Amino acid sequence: MRRNSSVWGSLAVISLAFFLGAYFTYAAIQGDYGLFRRAEIEAQSADLRQRLAQIEADVARMEILTRRLSDDFLDLDLLDEQARDVLGLLRADEIVIR
Numbered sequence: 001m002r003r004n005s006s007v008w009g010s011l012a013v014i015s016l017a018f019f020l021g022a023y024f025t026y027a028a029i030q031g032d033y034g035l036f037r038r039a040e041i042e043a044q045s046a047d048l049r050q051r052l053a054q055i056e057a058d059v060a061r062m063e064i065l066t067r068r069l070s071d072d073f074l075d076l077d078l079l080d081e082q083a084r085d086v087l088g089l090l091r092a093d094e095i096v097i098r
Contacts, residue, residue: 029035068075069082083089090096 027034031037065078067073068078
């Protein structure tokens with residue numbers, strides 16, 4: 001009888017160790033902080049870095065255009081372009097094609 005309970009105890013310990021190992025392996029791969037989540041976060045991070053670079057380039061372009069329209073720096077070509085676009089102005093020697 002004693003030997004039979006020893007076998008069941010050993011089997012229970014081995015089963016518990018197996019299931020704990022399986023659980024932690026699953027959590028390490030599929031869990032909230034697992035390998036797949038890390039790869040997803042890294043891909044998202046790369047995408048966000050690319051979007052940030054594009055936004056920074058757009059902001060730099062807008063700052064240049066704003067500076068060119070300021071009172072300190074007047075770009076006549078840009079002013080002419082903006083007046084034509086916003087007000088719909090044309091010169092007498094131009095032809096509009098739609």
